[in-house]
Amino acid sequence: MHPLDTAISLDQLSKGSYRAHTSAAYANMVGPFGGVTSALLLNAVMRHEDKLGDPISLTVNFAAPVADGEILVEAQPVRTNRSTQHWLMQATQNDEVVAFATAVTAVRRETWSAHEALPPRDAPDPLTLARMDTTDKPVWTQCYDMRYMDGDMPAQPGGAGEPDGEEQNHSYSCLWVRDEPPRPLDFVSLSAICDSYFPRIFIRRQRRLPIGTISMTTYFHADTAMLSAQGEQFLLATAKALNFRNGYFDQTAEVWSADRQLLASTHQMVYFRD
Amino acid sequence: MHPLDTAISLDQLSKGSYRAHTSAAYANMVGPFGGVTSALLLNAVMRHEDKLGDPISLTVNFAAPVADGEILVEAQPVRTNRSTQHWLMQATQNDEVVAFATAVTAVRRETWSAHEALPPRDAPDPLTLARMDTTDKPVWTQCYDMRYMDGDMPAQPGGAGEPDGEEQNHSYSCLWVRDEPPRPLDFVSLSAICDSYFPRIFIRRQRRLPIGTISMTTYFHADTAMLSAQGEQFLLATAKALNFRNGYFDQTAEVWSADRQLLASTHQMVYFRD
Numbered sequence: 001m002h003p004l005d006t007a008i009s010l011d012q013l014s015k016g017s018y019r020a021h022t023s024a025a026y027a028n029m030v031g032p033f034g035g036v037t038s039a040l041l042l043n044a045v046m047r048h049e050d051k052l053g054d055p056i057s058l059t060v061n062f063a064a065p066v067a068d069g070e071i072l073v074e075a076q077p078v079r080t081n082r083s084t085q086h087w088l089m090q091a092t093q094n095d096e097v098v099a100f101a102t103a104v105t106a107v108r109r110e111t112w113s114a115h116e117a118l119p120p121r122d123a124p125d126p127l128t129l130a131r132m133d134t135t136d137k138p139v140w141t142q143c144y145d146m147r148y149m150d151g152d153m154p155a156q157p158g159g160a161g162e163p164d165g166e167e168q169n170h171s172y173s174c175l176w177v178r179d180e181p182p183r184p185l186d187f188v189s190l191s192a193i194c195d196s197y198f199p200r201i202f203i204r205r206q207r208r209l210p211i212g213t214i215s216m217t218t219y220f221h222a223d224t225a226m227l228s229a230q231g232e233q234f235l236l237a238t239a240k241a242l243n244f245r246n247g248y249f250d251q252t253a254e255v256w257s258a259d260r261q262l263l264a265s266t267h268q269m270v271y272f273r274d
Numbered sequence: 275m276h277p278l279d280t281a282i283s284l285d286q287l288s289k290g291s292y293r294a295h296t297s298a299a300y301a302n303m304v305g306p307f308g309g310v311t312s313a314l315l316l317n318a319v320m321r322h323e324d325k326l327g328d329p330i331s332l333t334v335n336f337a338a339p340v341a342d343g344e345i346l347v348e349a350q351p352v353r354t355n356r357s358t359q360h361w362l363m364q365a366t367q368n369d370e371v372v373a374f375a376t377a378v379t380a381v382r383r384e385t386w387s388a389h390e391a392l393p394p395r396d397a398p399d400p401l402t403l404a405r406m407d408t409t410d411k412p413v414w415t416q417c418y419d420m421r422y423m424d425g426d427m428p429a430q431p432g433g434a435g436e437p438d439g440e441e442q443n444h445s446y447s448c449l450w451v452r453d454e455p456p457r458p459l460d461f462v463s464l465s466a467i468c469d470s471y472f473p474r475i476f477i478r479r480q481r482r483l484p485i486g487t488i489s490m491t492t493y494f495h496a497d498t499a500m501l502s503a504q505g506e507q508f509l510l511a512t513a514k515a516l517n518f519r520n521g522y523f524d525q526t527a528e529v530w531s532a533d534r535q536l537l538a539s540t541h542q543m544v545y546f547r548d
Contacts, residue, residue, distance in 0.1 A: 056488065056489075056522055056543055057488065057489040057543045059333040059376060059489070059491060061331075061352075061360050061376050061378060063352060063353035063355075063360040064353055064355060078335075078337060078371050078374060079337035079338055079370070079371050079372075081337075081338060083521075084488060084545065086335050086337040086371075086374070086488075088362075088374065096353070097352050097353050097360075098353075100352060100360070100362065100376065101376075102333060102335050102374065102375075102376060102489070104335060104488045104489050104543070106488070106521070106522070106545070108519075108520040108521045108522070109520060109521050110520055111519075111520050111521050111546070111547070111548045112479075112518070112548045113518055113519040113520055114478065114517075114518045115516075115517050115518075116443075116444055116445060116478070116514065116515045116516055116517060116518070117516035117517060169390075170390055171390060204388065204390070205386075214330060214331065214358060214360075214378045214380070215330075215331040215333070215376070215378050215491075217333060217489075217491040217541065219524050219541070219543050221516070221517045221519055221522075221524070222519075223520065240390065241390045242389075242390055242391035242495070242528065242536060242539050243388075243389050243390060243391060243495045243536045243539070244386070244387055244388045244389075244390070245382075245385075245387040245495055245496075246382040246383060246384055246385050246387055246497065247357075247380070247382045247383050247385050248330055248380070248382070248495075250493050250495070250539060252526075252539075254516065262516060262517045265516050265517070265524060265526075265541075267491065267493070267539075267541055269330055269331045269378070269493050271358065271380070272385070273385070274385045274386045
Protein backbone atom coordinates (compact mmCIF):
# COMPACT_ATOMS: atom_id res chain seq x y z
CA MET A 1 0.00 0.00 0.00
CA HIS A 2 1.40 3.42 -0.95
CA PRO A 3 2.18 5.63 2.10
CA LEU A 4 -0.34 8.22 0.84
CA ASP A 5 -3.08 5.60 0.73
CA THR A 6 -2.18 4.57 4.27
CA ALA A 7 -2.28 8.22 5.39
CA ILE A 8 -5.73 8.89 3.89
CA SER A 9 -7.21 5.49 4.65
CA LEU A 10 -10.75 5.67 6.03
CA ASP A 11 -12.43 3.09 8.19
CA GLN A 12 -16.17 3.55 7.56
CA LEU A 13 -18.29 3.83 10.71
CA SER A 14 -21.56 4.69 8.94
CA LYS A 15 -22.55 6.36 5.68
CA GLY A 16 -20.32 9.44 5.35
CA SER A 17 -18.60 8.88 8.69
CA TYR A 18 -15.10 7.45 8.97
CA ARG A 19 -12.23 6.89 11.38
CA ALA A 20 -8.75 7.89 10.18
CA HIS A 21 -5.31 8.13 11.74
CA THR A 22 -2.42 10.50 11.20
CA SER A 23 0.60 8.95 9.52
CA ALA A 24 4.22 9.38 10.66
CA ALA A 25 5.40 9.43 7.02
CA TYR A 26 3.59 12.75 6.42
CA ALA A 27 4.57 14.50 9.67
CA ASN A 28 5.13 18.26 9.43
CA MET A 29 6.74 20.60 11.99
CA VAL A 30 3.55 20.28 14.08
CA GLY A 31 1.01 17.57 13.23
CA PRO A 32 0.53 16.24 9.69
CA PHE A 33 1.35 17.96 6.38
CA GLY A 34 -1.74 20.02 5.43
CA GLY A 35 -1.87 18.47 1.98
CA VAL A 36 -2.64 15.10 3.52
CA THR A 37 -5.41 16.61 5.65
CA SER A 38 -6.89 18.03 2.42
CA ALA A 39 -6.57 14.67 0.70
CA LEU A 40 -8.18 12.93 3.67
CA LEU A 41 -11.21 15.24 3.56
CA LEU A 42 -11.52 14.84 -0.20
CA ASN A 43 -11.17 11.09 0.14
CA ALA A 44 -14.23 11.08 2.42
CA VAL A 45 -16.17 12.46 -0.57
CA MET A 46 -14.55 10.08 -3.08
CA ARG A 47 -15.47 7.11 -0.89
CA HIS A 48 -19.09 8.27 -0.37
CA GLU A 49 -21.57 6.00 -2.17
CA ASP A 50 -23.75 8.98 -3.21
CA LYS A 51 -20.95 10.91 -4.94
CA LEU A 52 -21.85 12.38 -8.31
CA GLY A 53 -19.03 12.95 -10.84
CA ASP A 54 -15.50 14.25 -10.33
CA PRO A 55 -14.21 16.99 -8.00
CA ILE A 56 -14.32 20.50 -9.46
CA SER A 57 -13.45 22.60 -6.41
CA LEU A 58 -12.22 21.96 -2.89
CA THR A 59 -11.78 24.47 -0.06
CA VAL A 60 -10.19 23.33 3.19
CA ASN A 61 -10.12 25.47 6.33
CA PHE A 62 -7.38 24.51 8.74
CA ALA A 63 -9.13 25.40 11.98
CA ALA A 64 -6.63 24.15 14.55
CA PRO A 65 -3.46 22.05 14.75
CA VAL A 66 -4.15 18.37 14.05
CA ALA A 67 -2.72 16.21 16.84
CA ASP A 68 -0.99 12.94 16.00
CA GLY A 69 -3.56 10.18 16.47
CA GLU A 70 -7.13 9.36 15.54
CA ILE A 71 -9.33 11.66 13.44
CA LEU A 72 -13.07 11.39 12.90
CA VAL A 73 -13.87 12.39 9.30
CA GLU A 74 -17.37 13.17 8.04
CA ALA A 75 -18.66 14.06 4.57
CA GLN A 76 -22.22 14.90 3.63
CA PRO A 77 -23.81 16.03 0.37
CA VAL A 78 -25.50 19.34 1.22
CA ARG A 79 -27.25 19.68 -2.12
CA THR A 80 -27.42 17.39 -5.14
CA ASN A 81 -28.50 18.84 -8.48
CA ARG A 82 -28.77 17.19 -11.88
CA SER A 83 -25.06 17.42 -12.71
CA THR A 84 -23.46 19.08 -9.65
CA GLN A 85 -23.20 18.16 -5.99
CA HIS A 86 -22.14 20.34 -3.05
CA TRP A 87 -20.33 18.82 -0.09
CA LEU A 88 -19.48 19.72 3.49
CA MET A 89 -16.75 17.78 5.25
CA GLN A 90 -15.14 17.99 8.67
CA ALA A 91 -12.34 16.42 10.67
CA THR A 92 -12.69 16.32 14.44
CA GLN A 93 -10.48 15.23 17.30
CA ASN A 94 -11.94 14.94 20.82
CA ASP A 95 -15.20 16.43 19.53
CA GLU A 96 -13.45 19.61 18.36
CA VAL A 97 -13.23 20.59 14.70
CA VAL A 98 -9.61 20.67 13.54
CA ALA A 99 -10.37 21.11 9.81
CA PHE A 100 -13.48 21.52 7.70
CA ALA A 101 -14.06 21.80 4.01
CA THR A 102 -16.47 22.29 1.17
CA ALA A 103 -16.30 20.68 -2.26
CA VAL A 104 -18.20 20.57 -5.50
CA THR A 105 -18.29 17.44 -7.63
CA ALA A 106 -19.86 17.37 -11.07
CA VAL A 107 -20.50 15.24 -14.11
CA ARG A 108 -18.61 16.96 -16.93
CA ARG A 109 -19.88 17.00 -20.48
CA GLU A 110 -17.76 17.56 -23.56
CA THR A 111 -17.87 21.25 -24.57
CA TRP A 112 -15.85 23.88 -26.32
CA SER A 113 -12.58 24.03 -24.37
CA ALA A 114 -9.54 26.28 -24.48
CA HIS A 115 -6.53 27.12 -22.40
CA GLU A 116 -5.52 30.64 -21.46
CA ALA A 117 -2.67 30.26 -18.96
CA LEU A 118 0.56 28.94 -20.41
CA PRO A 119 2.86 26.39 -18.76
CA PRO A 120 6.39 27.45 -17.78
CA ARG A 121 8.59 27.40 -20.87
CA ASP A 122 11.85 25.58 -21.40
CA ALA A 123 11.50 23.26 -18.42
CA PRO A 124 14.30 20.71 -18.73
CA ASP A 125 13.57 16.98 -18.49
CA PRO A 126 13.10 16.26 -14.75
CA LEU A 127 15.53 13.35 -14.95
CA THR A 128 18.32 15.80 -15.81
CA LEU A 129 17.71 17.71 -12.55
CA ALA A 130 18.80 16.83 -9.01
CA ARG A 131 16.21 15.71 -6.49
CA MET A 132 15.77 18.22 -3.66
CA ASP A 133 17.69 17.32 -0.54
CA THR A 134 15.23 16.70 2.31
CA THR A 135 17.85 16.45 5.05
CA ASP A 136 16.90 19.51 7.09
CA LYS A 137 13.27 19.62 5.99
CA PRO A 138 10.04 18.25 7.50
CA VAL A 139 9.51 14.47 7.23
CA TRP A 140 6.66 14.75 4.68
CA THR A 141 9.03 16.18 2.04
CA GLN A 142 10.52 12.68 1.77
CA CYS A 143 7.13 11.56 0.37
CA TYR A 144 7.72 13.67 -2.76
CA ASP A 145 10.39 13.74 -5.40
CA MET A 146 10.79 17.49 -5.99
CA ARG A 147 13.16 18.83 -8.61
CA TYR A 148 13.39 22.58 -8.42
CA MET A 149 14.26 24.80 -11.35
CA ASP A 150 13.59 27.99 -9.35
CA GLY A 151 12.82 28.89 -5.74
CA ASP A 152 13.89 25.86 -3.67
CA MET A 153 13.34 26.09 0.11
CA PRO A 154 16.14 28.06 1.78
CA ALA A 155 18.43 26.24 4.17
CA GLN A 156 17.54 26.26 7.86
CA PRO A 157 19.29 29.16 9.64
CA GLY A 158 21.87 27.76 12.00
CA GLY A 159 21.43 24.35 10.41
CA ALA A 160 23.70 22.39 8.18
CA GLY A 161 23.00 24.69 5.24
CA GLU A 162 24.03 28.20 4.46
CA PRO A 163 23.01 31.20 6.58
CA ASP A 164 19.96 33.35 5.71
CA GLY A 165 20.07 34.62 2.18
CA GLU A 166 19.20 38.11 0.97
CA GLU A 167 15.53 38.95 0.73
CA GLN A 168 14.24 38.58 -2.84
CA ASN A 169 11.74 40.83 -4.61
CA HIS A 170 9.61 37.83 -5.62
CA SER A 171 8.61 34.41 -4.30
CA TYR A 172 8.32 32.49 -7.58
CA SER A 173 9.09 28.78 -7.67
CA CYS A 174 9.06 26.31 -10.52
CA LEU A 175 9.58 22.60 -10.06
CA TRP A 176 8.84 19.06 -11.15
CA VAL A 177 7.09 17.02 -8.48
CA ARG A 178 5.64 13.52 -8.03
CA ASP A 179 4.79 11.19 -5.20
CA GLU A 180 7.73 9.19 -3.82
CA PRO A 181 7.49 6.26 -4.27
CA PRO A 182 5.70 6.94 -7.58
CA ARG A 183 1.90 6.55 -7.46
CA PRO A 184 -0.63 6.94 -10.31
CA LEU A 185 -2.14 10.42 -10.08
CA ASP A 186 -5.73 10.80 -8.89
CA PHE A 187 -7.77 13.59 -7.33
CA VAL A 188 -6.67 12.90 -3.76
CA SER A 189 -2.96 12.79 -4.56
CA LEU A 190 -3.31 15.92 -6.71
CA SER A 191 -5.05 17.75 -3.85
CA ALA A 192 -2.11 16.90 -1.57
CA ILE A 193 0.46 17.99 -4.16
CA CYS A 194 -1.37 21.34 -4.35
CA ASP A 195 -0.17 22.05 -0.80
CA SER A 196 3.38 20.78 -1.33
CA TYR A 197 4.97 24.13 -2.22
CA PHE A 198 6.98 25.71 0.53
CA PRO A 199 5.40 28.81 2.08
CA ARG A 200 6.06 31.73 -0.25
CA ILE A 201 7.45 33.86 2.58
CA PHE A 202 10.34 31.38 2.95
CA ILE A 203 11.25 32.00 -0.68
CA ARG A 204 10.70 35.74 -0.60
CA ARG A 205 12.61 36.37 2.63
CA GLN A 206 15.06 33.48 2.15
CA ARG A 207 14.47 32.23 5.67
CA ARG A 208 12.02 30.07 7.56
CA LEU A 209 9.41 31.64 9.80
CA PRO A 210 6.47 30.26 11.82
CA ILE A 211 3.54 29.93 9.40
CA GLY A 212 0.21 28.14 9.10
CA THR A 213 -2.23 27.84 6.19
CA ILE A 214 -5.68 28.95 7.31
CA SER A 215 -7.68 28.28 4.13
CA MET A 216 -6.83 26.62 0.84
CA THR A 217 -8.86 26.28 -2.35
CA THR A 218 -8.10 23.95 -5.24
CA TYR A 219 -9.79 23.97 -8.64
CA PHE A 220 -9.57 20.80 -10.68
CA HIS A 221 -9.35 21.51 -14.40
CA ALA A 222 -8.83 17.83 -15.25
CA ASP A 223 -11.18 14.88 -15.29
CA THR A 224 -10.41 11.29 -14.32
CA ALA A 225 -9.20 10.39 -17.82
CA MET A 226 -6.62 13.21 -17.85
CA LEU A 227 -5.31 12.21 -14.44
CA SER A 228 -5.08 8.57 -15.53
CA ALA A 229 -3.11 9.62 -18.62
CA GLN A 230 -0.61 11.36 -16.35
CA GLY A 231 0.03 8.18 -14.40
CA GLU A 232 3.23 8.29 -12.35
CA GLN A 233 4.99 10.96 -14.42
CA PHE A 234 6.40 14.15 -12.92
CA LEU A 235 4.04 17.16 -12.69
CA LEU A 236 5.25 20.61 -13.64
CA ALA A 237 4.33 23.23 -11.04
CA THR A 238 4.69 26.93 -10.37
CA ALA A 239 3.91 28.98 -7.27
CA LYS A 240 3.98 32.65 -6.36
CA ALA A 241 2.41 35.16 -3.96
CA LEU A 242 0.52 38.36 -4.66
CA ASN A 243 0.84 40.10 -1.32
CA PHE A 244 2.25 39.84 2.19
CA ARG A 245 0.63 42.10 4.76
CA ASN A 246 0.29 42.23 8.53
CA GLY A 247 0.41 38.56 9.38
CA TYR A 248 -1.05 37.02 6.22
CA PHE A 249 0.06 36.27 2.70
CA ASP A 250 -1.50 34.42 -0.21
CA GLN A 251 -0.02 31.68 -2.35
CA THR A 252 -1.19 30.79 -5.83
CA ALA A 253 0.01 27.76 -7.77
CA GLU A 254 -0.61 25.87 -10.98
CA VAL A 255 -0.04 22.18 -11.65
CA TRP A 256 0.58 20.98 -15.20
CA SER A 257 0.69 17.47 -16.61
CA ALA A 258 3.82 16.08 -18.27
CA ASP A 259 2.23 16.99 -21.63
CA ARG A 260 1.54 20.57 -20.45
CA GLN A 261 -2.19 20.44 -19.69
CA LEU A 262 -3.38 22.48 -16.68
CA LEU A 263 -4.61 19.93 -14.14
CA ALA A 264 -5.22 22.17 -11.12
CA SER A 265 -4.90 25.73 -9.90
CA THR A 266 -4.76 26.38 -6.18
CA HIS A 267 -4.77 29.30 -3.78
CA GLN A 268 -4.26 29.66 -0.07
CA MET A 269 -4.05 32.27 2.68
CA VAL A 270 -1.29 31.72 5.17
CA TYR A 271 -0.69 33.18 8.62
CA PHE A 272 2.88 34.17 9.45
CA ARG A 273 4.83 35.58 12.38
CA ASP A 274 8.04 37.52 12.02
CA MET B 275 -30.21 53.55 3.09
CA HIS B 276 -27.90 52.43 0.26
CA PRO B 277 -29.44 49.74 -2.00
CA LEU B 278 -26.63 47.33 -1.06
CA ASP B 279 -27.42 47.76 2.62
CA THR B 280 -31.06 47.07 1.88
CA ALA B 281 -30.11 43.95 -0.10
CA ILE B 282 -27.91 42.51 2.67
CA SER B 283 -30.06 43.65 5.57
CA LEU B 284 -30.51 40.99 8.25
CA ASP B 285 -33.37 40.74 10.70
CA GLN B 286 -31.95 38.83 13.67
CA LEU B 287 -34.08 35.91 14.84
CA SER B 288 -31.60 34.57 17.40
CA LYS B 289 -27.83 34.61 17.84
CA GLY B 290 -26.34 33.85 14.41
CA SER B 291 -29.74 33.36 12.76
CA TYR B 292 -31.31 36.00 10.52
CA ARG B 293 -34.11 36.59 8.05
CA ALA B 294 -33.19 38.35 4.79
CA HIS B 295 -34.96 39.13 1.55
CA THR B 296 -33.78 39.30 -2.05
CA SER B 297 -33.70 42.79 -3.51
CA ALA B 298 -35.06 43.76 -6.95
CA ALA B 299 -32.18 46.23 -7.42
CA TYR B 300 -29.65 43.36 -7.55
CA ALA B 301 -31.65 40.99 -9.76
CA ASN B 302 -29.63 38.84 -12.17
CA MET B 303 -30.86 36.76 -15.13
CA VAL B 304 -32.23 34.24 -12.59
CA GLY B 305 -32.45 35.20 -8.90
CA PRO B 306 -30.09 37.71 -7.29
CA PHE B 307 -26.56 38.71 -8.38
CA GLY B 308 -24.17 36.21 -6.74
CA GLY B 309 -22.04 39.00 -5.27
CA VAL B 310 -24.94 40.07 -3.11
CA THR B 311 -25.47 36.50 -1.89
CA SER B 312 -21.76 36.47 -0.91
CA ALA B 313 -22.13 39.82 0.82
CA LEU B 314 -25.23 38.61 2.66
CA LEU B 315 -23.42 35.53 4.00
CA LEU B 316 -20.41 37.62 5.01
CA ASN B 317 -22.70 40.17 6.64
CA ALA B 318 -24.08 37.41 8.88
CA VAL B 319 -20.54 37.03 10.22
CA MET B 320 -19.93 40.79 10.48
CA ARG B 321 -23.14 41.19 12.49
CA HIS B 322 -22.35 38.28 14.85
CA GLU B 323 -21.58 39.48 18.37
CA ASP B 324 -18.79 36.90 18.82
CA LYS B 325 -16.84 37.92 15.70
CA LEU B 326 -13.09 38.21 16.18
CA GLY B 327 -11.17 40.60 13.90
CA ASP B 328 -11.53 41.26 10.17
CA PRO B 329 -12.29 38.84 7.32
CA ILE B 330 -9.23 37.17 5.79
CA SER B 331 -10.87 34.60 3.51
CA LEU B 332 -14.36 33.82 2.29
CA THR B 333 -15.53 30.85 0.19
CA VAL B 334 -19.10 30.77 -1.03
CA ASN B 335 -20.66 27.71 -2.68
CA PHE B 336 -23.65 28.51 -4.84
CA ALA B 337 -25.61 25.31 -4.32
CA ALA B 338 -28.84 26.12 -6.15
CA PRO B 339 -30.63 29.06 -7.74
CA VAL B 340 -31.83 31.58 -5.13
CA ALA B 341 -35.52 32.33 -5.62
CA ASP B 342 -36.81 35.86 -5.24
CA GLY B 343 -38.17 36.18 -1.71
CA GLU B 344 -37.21 35.39 1.86
CA ILE B 345 -33.88 33.78 2.81
CA LEU B 346 -32.93 32.31 6.18
CA VAL B 347 -29.26 33.11 6.88
CA GLU B 348 -27.20 31.44 9.59
CA ALA B 349 -23.60 31.98 10.73
CA GLN B 350 -21.74 30.06 13.41
CA PRO B 351 -18.16 30.19 14.63
CA VAL B 352 -16.87 26.62 14.19
CA ARG B 353 -13.60 27.23 15.98
CA THR B 354 -12.21 30.29 17.76
CA ASN B 355 -8.48 30.49 18.41
CA ARG B 356 -6.42 33.25 20.00
CA SER B 357 -6.25 35.45 16.90
CA THR B 358 -8.25 33.54 14.24
CA GLN B 359 -11.83 32.39 13.97
CA HIS B 360 -13.36 29.91 11.49
CA TRP B 361 -16.94 30.32 10.33
CA LEU B 362 -19.62 28.28 8.62
CA MET B 363 -22.59 30.08 7.05
CA GLN B 364 -25.61 28.99 5.10
CA ALA B 365 -28.60 30.45 3.27
CA THR B 366 -31.74 28.37 3.06
CA GLN B 367 -35.10 28.75 1.34
CA ASN B 368 -37.94 26.35 2.19
CA ASP B 369 -35.52 24.34 4.35
CA GLU B 370 -33.21 23.69 1.39
CA VAL B 371 -29.66 25.04 1.24
CA VAL B 372 -29.26 27.47 -1.67
CA ALA B 373 -25.79 28.72 -0.70
CA PHE B 374 -23.26 27.94 2.01
CA ALA B 375 -19.92 29.39 2.90
CA THR B 376 -16.87 29.30 5.09
CA ALA B 377 -14.86 32.26 6.29
CA VAL B 378 -11.86 33.05 8.42
CA THR B 379 -11.67 36.24 10.45
CA ALA B 380 -8.54 37.29 12.32
CA VAL B 381 -6.99 39.99 14.41
CA ARG B 382 -4.06 41.27 12.36
CA ARG B 383 -0.83 42.46 13.93
CA GLU B 384 1.66 44.77 12.29
CA THR B 385 4.44 42.74 10.63
CA TRP B 386 6.94 42.91 7.79
CA SER B 387 4.81 43.48 4.70
CA ALA B 388 5.52 43.57 0.97
CA HIS B 389 3.68 43.44 -2.30
CA GLU B 390 4.54 41.10 -5.12
CA ALA B 391 1.76 41.52 -7.69
CA LEU B 392 1.75 44.84 -9.50
CA PRO B 393 -1.36 46.89 -10.35
CA PRO B 394 -2.24 47.48 -14.01
CA ARG B 395 -0.06 50.27 -15.37
CA ASP B 396 -1.11 53.47 -17.09
CA ALA B 397 -4.77 53.30 -16.00
CA PRO B 398 -6.32 56.64 -16.98
CA ASP B 399 -8.31 58.68 -14.45
CA PRO B 400 -11.74 56.96 -14.22
CA LEU B 401 -13.49 60.28 -14.70
CA THR B 402 -12.00 60.53 -18.21
CA LEU B 403 -13.64 57.20 -19.18
CA ALA B 404 -17.24 56.51 -20.18
CA ARG B 405 -19.47 54.60 -17.77
CA MET B 406 -20.48 51.20 -19.14
CA ASP B 407 -23.90 51.17 -20.75
CA THR B 408 -26.18 48.84 -18.77
CA THR B 409 -29.07 48.92 -21.27
CA ASP B 410 -29.02 45.29 -22.36
CA LYS B 411 -27.41 43.93 -19.20
CA PRO B 412 -28.86 42.39 -15.98
CA VAL B 413 -30.48 44.82 -13.52
CA TRP B 414 -27.69 44.50 -10.91
CA THR B 415 -25.15 46.12 -13.25
CA GLN B 416 -26.98 49.42 -12.64
CA CYS B 417 -25.80 49.18 -9.00
CA TYR B 418 -22.20 49.66 -10.15
CA ASP B 419 -20.40 52.38 -12.02
CA MET B 420 -18.05 50.34 -14.23
CA ARG B 421 -15.58 52.02 -16.55
CA TYR B 422 -13.83 49.48 -18.72
CA MET B 423 -10.39 49.97 -20.19
CA ASP B 424 -10.31 46.42 -21.60
CA GLY B 425 -12.74 43.53 -21.96
CA ASP B 426 -16.22 45.03 -21.56
CA MET B 427 -19.18 42.64 -21.77
CA PRO B 428 -20.05 41.86 -25.39
CA ALA B 429 -23.39 43.03 -26.74
CA GLN B 430 -26.32 40.63 -26.55
CA PRO B 431 -26.61 38.63 -29.79
CA GLY B 432 -29.75 39.68 -31.60
CA GLY B 433 -30.18 42.59 -29.21
CA ALA B 434 -29.68 46.26 -29.75
CA GLY B 435 -25.90 45.86 -29.93
CA GLU B 436 -23.61 44.41 -32.53
CA PRO B 437 -23.65 40.73 -33.56
CA ASP B 438 -21.30 38.19 -32.00
CA GLY B 439 -17.68 39.24 -32.20
CA GLU B 440 -14.73 37.06 -33.11
CA GLU B 441 -13.46 34.70 -30.44
CA GLN B 442 -10.43 36.17 -28.63
CA ASN B 443 -7.35 34.27 -27.45
CA HIS B 444 -7.65 35.75 -23.93
CA SER B 445 -10.36 36.85 -21.49
CA TYR B 446 -8.56 39.72 -19.78
CA SER B 447 -10.54 42.68 -18.46
CA CYS B 448 -9.39 45.84 -16.74
CA LEU B 449 -11.80 48.39 -15.29
CA TRP B 450 -12.56 50.96 -12.66
CA VAL B 451 -15.56 50.04 -10.51
CA ARG B 452 -17.48 51.45 -7.54
CA ASP B 453 -20.92 51.12 -6.03
CA GLU B 454 -23.61 53.26 -7.65
CA PRO B 455 -24.68 55.37 -5.87
CA PRO B 456 -21.26 55.72 -4.21
CA ARG B 457 -20.90 53.95 -0.85
CA PRO B 458 -17.88 53.88 1.51
CA LEU B 459 -16.01 50.60 0.92
CA ASP B 460 -16.20 47.89 3.56
CA PHE B 461 -15.73 44.12 3.58
CA VAL B 462 -19.26 43.29 2.50
CA SER B 463 -19.29 45.68 -0.45
CA LEU B 464 -15.81 44.52 -1.46
CA SER B 465 -16.97 40.88 -1.38
CA ALA B 466 -19.82 41.77 -3.75
CA ILE B 467 -17.54 43.71 -6.09
CA CYS B 468 -15.33 40.59 -6.27
CA ASP B 469 -18.16 38.88 -8.18
CA SER B 470 -18.99 41.85 -10.41
CA TYR B 471 -16.77 40.85 -13.37
CA PHE B 472 -18.61 39.38 -16.30
CA PRO B 473 -18.03 35.67 -16.82
CA ARG B 474 -14.70 35.24 -18.56
CA ILE B 475 -16.22 33.03 -21.24
CA PHE B 476 -18.31 36.02 -22.43
CA ILE B 477 -15.10 37.96 -23.00
CA ARG B 478 -13.16 35.09 -24.48
CA ARG B 479 -15.88 33.97 -26.90
CA GLN B 480 -17.38 37.43 -27.39
CA ARG B 481 -20.88 36.16 -26.74
CA ARG B 482 -23.15 35.37 -23.85
CA LEU B 483 -23.77 31.77 -22.80
CA PRO B 484 -25.66 30.14 -19.92
CA ILE B 485 -23.29 30.12 -16.93
CA GLY B 486 -23.39 29.79 -13.16
CA THR B 487 -20.69 30.25 -10.52
CA ILE B 488 -20.45 27.12 -8.38
CA SER B 489 -17.78 28.21 -5.88
CA MET B 490 -16.03 31.50 -5.23
CA THR B 491 -13.17 32.34 -2.87
CA THR B 492 -12.07 35.83 -1.87
CA TYR B 493 -8.91 36.72 0.04
CA PHE B 494 -8.87 40.06 1.82
CA HIS B 495 -5.43 41.63 1.82
CA ALA B 496 -6.69 44.84 3.44
CA ASP B 497 -7.78 45.64 6.95
CA THR B 498 -10.60 47.98 8.03
CA ALA B 499 -8.32 51.04 8.01
CA MET B 500 -7.28 50.48 4.38
CA LEU B 501 -10.88 50.04 3.31
CA SER B 502 -11.89 53.21 5.15
CA ALA B 503 -9.10 55.13 3.43
CA GLN B 504 -10.52 54.05 0.07
CA GLY B 505 -13.93 55.52 0.92
CA GLU B 506 -16.13 56.02 -2.14
CA GLN B 507 -13.32 56.19 -4.71
CA PHE B 508 -13.19 53.95 -7.77
CA LEU B 509 -11.42 50.60 -7.40
CA LEU B 510 -9.05 49.36 -10.09
CA ALA B 511 -9.73 45.77 -11.07
CA THR B 512 -8.44 43.08 -13.41
CA ALA B 513 -9.87 39.67 -14.27
CA LYS B 514 -8.75 36.72 -16.40
CA ALA B 515 -9.19 32.96 -16.73
CA LEU B 516 -6.63 30.18 -16.72
CA ASN B 517 -8.59 27.43 -18.40
CA PHE B 518 -11.91 26.49 -19.98
CA ARG B 519 -12.63 22.78 -20.15
CA ASN B 520 -15.67 20.54 -20.50
CA GLY B 521 -18.29 22.67 -18.80
CA TYR B 522 -16.18 24.60 -16.30
CA PHE B 523 -13.79 27.53 -16.32
CA ASP B 524 -12.03 29.50 -13.62
CA GLN B 525 -11.92 33.24 -13.12
CA THR B 526 -9.26 35.05 -11.16
CA ALA B 527 -9.40 38.74 -10.29
CA GLU B 528 -7.56 41.39 -8.31
CA VAL B 529 -9.00 44.53 -6.76
CA TRP B 530 -6.75 47.53 -6.14
CA SER B 531 -7.39 50.71 -4.18
CA ALA B 532 -7.24 54.13 -5.83
CA ASP B 533 -3.69 54.45 -4.47
CA ARG B 534 -2.72 51.04 -5.94
CA GLN B 535 -2.78 48.81 -2.86
CA LEU B 536 -4.04 45.25 -3.37
CA LEU B 537 -7.28 45.01 -1.38
CA ALA B 538 -8.56 41.60 -2.48
CA SER B 539 -7.80 38.70 -4.79
CA THR B 540 -10.60 36.39 -5.80
CA HIS B 541 -11.12 33.15 -7.68
CA GLN B 542 -14.13 31.22 -8.85
CA MET B 543 -15.13 28.12 -10.79
CA VAL B 544 -17.98 28.62 -13.20
CA TYR B 545 -20.23 26.14 -14.96
CA PHE B 546 -21.03 26.87 -18.61
CA ARG B 547 -23.12 25.40 -21.40
CA ASP B 548 -22.38 25.88 -25.05
